[in-house]
Amino acid sequence: MAEIIINREKMTQLLHEIAGGETEVFAPVLKEEAAYITKISQDTPIHYDFFITVNSVKEAIFPRYEPILKYKIDQEGVKLEDIPPMKPIVLFGGHPCDAASLMLMEKLFGWDYNDHFYLDRRNKTIVITLACNEFDKDCFCTSLGYSPHGEIGSDILLESISKEAWKAKAVTDRGKAFLEKHTALFNATEKPDPAFKTIQDKDIPVGFDKDAVKPWIKENFESEEWKKITSKCWSCAACTYVCPTCHCFDITDDASMWSGIRTKNWDACTMPIFTLHASQHNPREAYYQRYRQRIAHKYSYYVDLFKVISCTGCGRCSRVCGAGMNILEILTRISNLAKKGGK
């Protein structure tokens, strides 16, 4: 079969065409010198010259806030109003670490209760992923068994053959159908540029032993080490909100006398109010207890529930942290302590 090639110009044309219809399109957009995965319209400029977006693809499928119930009250009583059905989504511009995160999130949202807001949207999403051409000191996908060319979670994987063009590979049947439907644009004639460099798995060093982390956390919940690791953390939610696998949310009501909206909002275990009881007691009062929760949830509790670590090594939390917390460094420290049998 001939290789399927698309270039930037045709990709822009394709995404703009789709955005003009009933489908929502998410793609990287340049905002104040950085790229963000953003919902685009027919004329939004799409940004291609980026290494990794600041935010993750989760924003497309698990929005920052979304109404889950609307009602009105009149003389006859309470009337529920319909929430409009989910629109199909084309999600372009994540890397393999982003796509892999979607498979991790599905487990949670389809666990003891089917969260149809997440699952409906996920089932209607075509994930078009860009294999990585670059990495930085915060990347650690290979430590978790993922790859900068990984296919997990993608419907279509695009691998660069030159600065301007990609070779497309259908990973799923949905991806195949999408390529066939838009075959008129996936027909670029660019030839591979031998000078164009991409990266291989071996370029990203394996930083730690992922299987050593959970047993250490289990045995060292009260370790003084947590306080040392987290001393500089200032307990905001930047890390959790850019994380592709952090999924906690809060439910709030916005109501007047005669109508109301119930909304699902992002929430974060790193913030003090997350566990504050009505009595004002807070089981996670100290900074280190909250950061420990973030690590333990991903590397221990999630593994207990779903047999998989809830982290794909994208490194976004490290890049965004204003206090310089670095998750790769922390996991490496834990893994090294585990090997030495240290507390």
Add this chain to the structure above:
Amino acid sequence: MKEIIDKAKELLSQGTVDLVIGYEQCGDKQCRPLFVEKPEEADKLVFNEYCVHNLATYLTRPEVKKTKRVAIVAKGCDIRAIINLITENQSTREHVYIIGMNCPGVISGKAPNPTKHHAKCQYCKVRAPHISDVTLGPTPPESVPMDKTIIHQDVEELKNKTKEERWAFWKAQLSKCIRCYACRQACPMCYCNRCIVDLNTPQWIDTRSNLRGNLDWNIVRAYHLSGRCIDCGECERVCPANIPLMLLNRTLQEEVKEKFNFESGYDLEACPPLTVFEKDDHENFIR
């Protein structure tokens, strides 16, 4: 470098302080906060143009408040924050040992490739620390008197726009806010035990990251900083959405300077203007 390390070791080994908060290198063009509790851990301490963080934000943390005495590596601008915390009774001069750094200016911009010189450094009046227990580092260059029209060009430009243009600008900017509260957590002046946005019975500030919630949050924070912001720019630096928060803060600080002839963080004896009543305060807002 060596003089900071030596000073930290001396303070810790003599028991003058039980914690030193300073900076360590964590990349070619990146530094980050470092907590040093033992003399032997002090060797990592550095000070250079990438030491942009305002470490005074840690002073109001419960764990740091519990220390007998804490030493903090501070640039002049960070010392402004320490002084403001003292005048607001959040710390005491006795509790904080200020390792003041002579500072030629720091680099702003996002890691890992910060390039721009921080705007605040161009008109900084405290390159040589104004209050400290010890001052280290080579004598810094003379300060340049502030020319507002050059330095705060962005504020001036915004002021010259129409109301509708300003509204469109802020709507676009604040829509980007994801409500992570990195601005609040990095800010040395945001120390409330319970921030108004965390008061939820009832929920005063909408926590949804929609335009209404984002406007509520960012405007409330800006107002709470008026006459208190010390222009360190940390909120803007740590914002994952790159919102130009200092535009709001600078505008309000200029208002306070004009109305009350006050700039925060220079004088230990000062009373913050919005917490005191003076007979000759402006009353023309009462109608």
